[in-house]
Amino acid sequence: xxxxxxxxxxxxxxxxxxxxxxxxxxxxxxxxxxxxxxxxxxxxxxxxxxxxxxxxxxxxxxxxxxxxxxxxxxxxxxxxxxxxxxxxxxxxxxx
Numbered sequence: 001x002x003x004x005x006x007x008x009x010x011x012x013x014x015x016x017x018x019x020x021x022x023x024x025x026x027x028x029x030x031x032x033x034x035x036x037x038x039x040x041x042x043x044x045x046x047x048x049x050x051x052x053x054x055x056x057x058x059x060x061x062x063x064x065x066x067x068x069x070x071x072x073x074x075x076x077x078x079x080x081x082x083x084x085x086x087x088x089x090x091x092x093x094x095x
Contacts, residue, residue, distance in 0.1 A: 005054065008037075008082035010082040011050075015075035024093070034053060038094045
């Protein structure tokens, strides 16, 4: 089995995604998939997700973000520039 290259990707999730447990759900999803990075609410009402994993895993992450947790309404998931910070261990919720 070959090692898959780890890449970075950024997502902006737009819709009714704040106040519905989206960040907590995203952290659990990331931990289950083995994705590292962070999630935060943005002042415009969207949720920003920055993550690192294999391309296949990030495709799964993007697909799941498009569904969201029960109570959320995801209108769209946009690709945004990935952050260029150092690789982080785990997945956290940013303030």
